[in-house]
Each structure stands twice: as structure tokens, then as C-alpha cells.
Amino acid sequence: xxxxxxxxxxxxxxxxxxxxxxxxxxxxxxxxxxxxxxxxxxxxxxxxxxxxxxxxxxxxxxxxxxxxxxxxxxxxxxxxxxxxxxxxxxxxxxxxxxxxxxxxxxxxxxxxxxxxxxxxxxxxxxxxxxxxxxxxxxxxxxxxxxxxxxxxxxxxxxxxxxxxxxxxxxxxxxxxxxxxxxxxxxxxxxxxxxxxxxxxxxxxxxxxxxxxxxxxxxxxxxxxxxxxxxxxxxxxxxxxxxxxxxxxxxxxxxxxxxxxxxxxxxxxxxxxxxxxxxxxxxxxxxxxxxxxxxxxxxxxxxxxxxxxxxxxxxxxxxxxxxxxxxxxxxxxxxxxxxxxxxxxxxxxxxxxxxxxxxxxxxxxxxxxxxxxxxxxxxxxxxxxxxxxxxxxxxxxxxxxxxxxxxxxxxxxxxx
Ligand SMILES: CC(C)(COP(=O)(O)OP(=O)(O)OC[C@H]1O[C@@H](n2cnc3c(N)ncnc32)[C@H](O)[C@@H]1OP(=O)(O)O)[C@@H](O)C(=O)NCCC(=O)NCCS
Numbered sequence: 247x248x249x250x251x252x253x254x255x256x257x258x259x260x261x262x263x264x265x266x267x268x269x270x271x272x273x274x275x276x277x278x279x280x281x282x283x284x285x286x287x288x289x290x291x292x293x294x295x296x297x298x299x300x301x302x303x304x305x306x307x308x309x310x311x312x313x314x315x316x317x318x319x320x321x322x323x324x325x326x327x328x329x330x331x332x333x334x335x336x337x338x339x340x341x342x343x344x345x346x347x348x349x350x351x352x353x354x355x356x357x358x359x360x361x362x363x364x365x366x367x368x369x370x371x372x373x374x375x376x377x378x379x380x381x382x383x384x385x386x387x388x389x390x391x392x393x394x395x396x397x398x399x400x401x402x403x404x405x406x407x408x409x410x411x412x413x414x415x416x417x418x419x420x421x422x423x424x425x426x427x428x429x430x431x432x433x434x435x436x437x438x439x440x441x442x443x444x445x446x447x448x449x450x451x452x453x454x455x456x457x458x459x460x461x462x463x464x465x466x467x468x469x470x471x472x473x474x475x476x477x478x479x480x481x482x483x484x485x486x487x488x489x490x491x492x493x494x495x496x497x498x499x500x501x502x503x504x505x506x507x508x509x510x511x512x513x514x515x516x517x518x519x520x521x522x523x524x525x526x527x528x529x530x531x532x533x534x535x536x537x538x539x540x541x542x543x544x545x546x547x548x549x550x551x552x553x554x555x556x557x558x559x560x561x562x563x564x565x566x567x568x569x570x571x572x573x574x575x576x577x578x579x580x581x582x583x584x585x586x587x588x589x590x591x592x593x594x595x596x597x598x599x600x601x602x603x604x605x606x607x608x609x610x611x612x613x614x615x616x617x618x619x620x621x622x623x624x625x626x627x628x629x630x631x632x633x634x635x636x637x638x639x640x641x642x643x644x645x646x647x648x649x650x651x652x653x654x655x656x657x658x659x660x661x
Contacts, residue, residue, distance in 0.1 A: 275335050275337060278377065283323060292323060292343065293311055295340075295359075295361065297309060304359075323345060326350060329345070330346070331377070342361055344373050352389045352390065353390040354388050371409055391411075393411070394432065397432050410436060411434040413449065414435050414449050415433040417432070450511050451511050453511065454508055454510060455511060458506050458539055463535075465501075476527075480493075486521070488514020490508040494506075499572075505536075511542075512543050515542075539648060550619060550646045551617045554642075557652070558627055559612065567605060568601060578593070578645065578652060580653065586636075611633070612629050613632070614629055620643070624643065625644045627644065628640065642654065
């Protein structure tokens with residue numbers, strides 16, 4: 247005789263457990279014995295068990311003998327991909343059955359039923375835990391073990407949770423009810439890899455959070471700080487449990503990196519932000535300008551508006567106004583400006599004009615700021631500008647995904 251994973255008497259790990267033999271004991275006092283429906287004894291015993299107990303949370307609360315016999319004949323309790331086990335307690339004897347379905351698939355499903363008198367004594371958790379060991383020990387191809395139950399089956403849900411299974415789904419109107427309206431159901435599962443490592447992989451709850459944008463260094467010193475700490479920052483971020491992807495790549499503009507991040511949910515993204523704020527990277531790069539657009543987060547609107555303002559102020563800077571590459575990056579190809587004289591400019595026209603006359607005022611004053619989100623990624627900014635000894639009212643329309651690009655700008659002089 248060989249020994250199973252935890253030293254229980256068993257079978258070579260890859261063999262399916264044969265019928266009619268006690269195969270596994272995963273809990274003190276509990277063992278699972280394969281139901282042998284080729285023999286009359288087990289057929290009669292299973293029929294008696296299913297028809298003499300009530301299953302208030304199953305679709306059939308009290309199946310009839312005819313229904314059970316029909317199901318047995320149809321292979322619902324034993325077949326190529328179904329195995330059923332008696333749950334035996336060394337003191338109380340036979341306390342229930344547990345059925346494993348879809349055994350040929352990567353995901354096996356469970357149906358657990360205790361006798362009326364055996365409920366409320368912890369046998370449910372013991373049996374599920376034994377079955378989990380059995381499934382993963384004997385069926386190499388199985389990667390997930392899953393169970394569905396009615397939303398209001400508190401005892402079964404608690405059994406799943408006690409055994410380390412994780413809630414994965416909630417199906418509205420997903421559970422038929424004899425003579426009534428359907429009710430909600432829930433699905434729990436345990437992964438082979440979690441079972442093997444003794445850990446639990448969390449299920450992402452909220453929408454994925456994505457961040458895209460650019461990190462823009464103002465000078466060589468800032469760029470040097472990015473280069474010095476970036477590799478460590480990427481490695482630490484990718485090691486965070488909630489990080490799905492994290493890429494920071496140089497662009498063809500010196501000192502500008504493109505940033506693309508995905509986190510499983512808002513909590514994971516916020517945890518990342520907190521870790522970064524306290525990290526060497528966070529300290530060393532705190533003052534460097536970022537243009538980021540974040541999706542899947544409650545702060546979307548605020549983040550978009552902050553991005554648009556940062557881009558608008560960048561456009562006022564003489565060093566940017568004289569740089570065609572920077573202007574082409576910030577102005578949309580379809581950009582239109584209605585200037586203070588009423589003249590209409592295209593992007594090429596304004597880039598050429600600013601190249602000749604970028605202005606010299608490096609500290610323009612932006613006052614009376616107002617901003618409004620006018621689309622999922624589009625922001626309208628209006629303000630009063632004191633620039634080059636002139637005062638004007640300005641309005642700009644920015645599309646901020648993936649990086650901010652100005653679509654339209656108008657300036658009207660104030661007398
Ligand atoms: C569902 C079932 C397998 C649960 O097994 P069990 O051993 O009877 O489970 P218990 O009654 O010990 O309950 C498990 C836990 O849920 C708690 N619980 C049970 N009913 C509860 C309720 N109504 N409210 C709050 N907690 C409840 C128990 O206190 C226990 O808590 P603990 O783990 O902290 O001790 C068993 O009751 C059964 O066979 N029911 C009929 C068939 C069925 O519904 N099967 C599920 C379909 S997949």
C-alpha cells in the first residue's frame with residue numbers, strides 16, 4: 247500500500263480512488279469512502295439517504311425515490327467525471343455524502359450533504375477539507391475546486407470560508423427554487439496552487455485601476471535621479487501583490503519617460519501609492535513633473551483636472567513655447583486656437599509663430615481658475631492670465647488620455 251500526500255492510507259497519487267474502498271481521512275475521525283453504485287447495497291443506501299433527509303437549499307428539497315433512481319441511472323452520482331463518497335465519522339458512523347463533478351475538467355465542483363441529524367457539528371468543514379485533499383492529490387489535471395450554493399445558505403458559506411475557500415461570484419436570480427422565484431447564488435473556490443502553498447490568492451473586488459502618462463524631468467539632474475532609482479522602483483512595484491503590470495520606458499525625448507501601470511483594484515493602487523511615498527524613489531523624485539491619467543478610481547475627475555492644469559501651465563512656459571517637439575506633444579494634431587486678435591490658428595501655424603516669438607515671461611499669473619469635466623477624459627479650463635504685461639481671459643479644452651493634448655484654445659483681451 248502506498249501513502250497519500252499527508253500520510254493517510256491511500257493510493258498512488260495519480261490513480262483514481264476505486265469504488266467501495268475507504269480512501270481518505272483528512273480530519274480526525276472523518277473518512278471518505280467511494281460510493282459503489284454498481285452494487286445494489288450502495289444504490290439502495292444512497293437512495294435512502296437522499297429521500298429520508300431534507301435539503302432546504304437544494305433545488306429539490308426532498309427528492310423522491312423515482313427521481314433519485316433516475317438520476318443514478320443517468321450517471322449523475324457516478325460516471326466518467328463524477329464520483330460520490332460517503333462521509334463516515336469514526337464515532338457517529340455514516341453522516342453524509344459528498345459528490346465531485348466535472349472531474350475530467352480543470353475545475354471540479356462539489357455538492358455536500360449531511361444527514362439532518364449530523365448538521366451543526368462541524369462535519370461539513372471536515373468533509374470539505376478531506377475532499378479538497380482528495381481532489382488535488384488524486385486528480386493531477388485539476389487546478390480549481392469550486393462550489394456554488396444559495397446566497398442564504400449561511401452554514402455552507404461558513405464551511406467554504408472555514409476551509410479557506412474564496413468567494414468568487416454572486417449570481418443574481420442564479421438559483422432555481424421549486425415553486426418560487428429564483429434566488430441569488432454564490433460561488434466559492436480553492437486553487438491548487440493555494441492549497442499546495444497554504445496561501446490564499448485574493449479575488450480582485452473593484453474595477454482594475456490603470457494609470458498612463460509621462461514623467462517629465464526639467465533638467466539633467468532630475469533625469470539622473472530617475473535613472474539612479476528606476477530599476478529598484480520597478481522591481482519593488484512589480485513585487486506588490488496587487489500589481490498586474492508596471493512599465494516605465496524612456497521616450498525619444500531626453501528626460502521624458504512613459505508610464506503605464508495596472509493594479510487589481512483601487513485598494514491595491516492606493517497601497518502602492520502609500521508605499522511609493524515612503525520609498526527612496528518617492529523621496530528622490532518627489533518634485534518631478536508627472537502627467538498621469540488614472541482610470542477605475544473615485545478620484546478620476548480630480549486627477550484629470552489636475553493633469554489638465556499642469557499641462558496648461560507647461561504650455562505657458564517660454565522654454566516649451568519655443569520647442570516644436572514639446573508643442574507637438576501637448577497640442578492635438580487637430581488643435582485650433584482663436585487668438586486675441588480673432589485670428590484662427592492651426593497647430594502647425596501656432597508652432598511656427600511661437601518658435602519666432604515664444605515670449606520671455608517665465609512667471610505668468612493664472613487667476614480665477616475654473617475647470618469642468620466635459621467628457622470621460624476631457625476637461626474645460628477657463629482662467630484670467632497676466633502674461634507679458636497683458637491681461638486676457640483664456641479657455642482651453644484638454645483631452646487627457648493617455649497624455650494631455652490641447653484640442654482648442656481661445657484668448658480674449660481684457661481692457
Ligand atoms: C451546509 C452543510 C454542509 C453545513 O455543514 P455543517 O457541518 O452542518 O455546518 P455547521 O452547521 O456546523 O455550520 C458551519 C458554521 O456556520 C454557522 N452557521 C450555521 N447556520 C448559521 C446561521 N443561520 N447563521 C449564522 N451562522 C450559521 C455555524 O455556527 C458554524 O459556525 P462555525 O464554523 O463558526 O462553528 C450542512 O448543514 C448540510 O448538509 N446542509 C444541507 C445540504 C446543503 O445545504 N448543502 C450545501 C449545498 S452545496
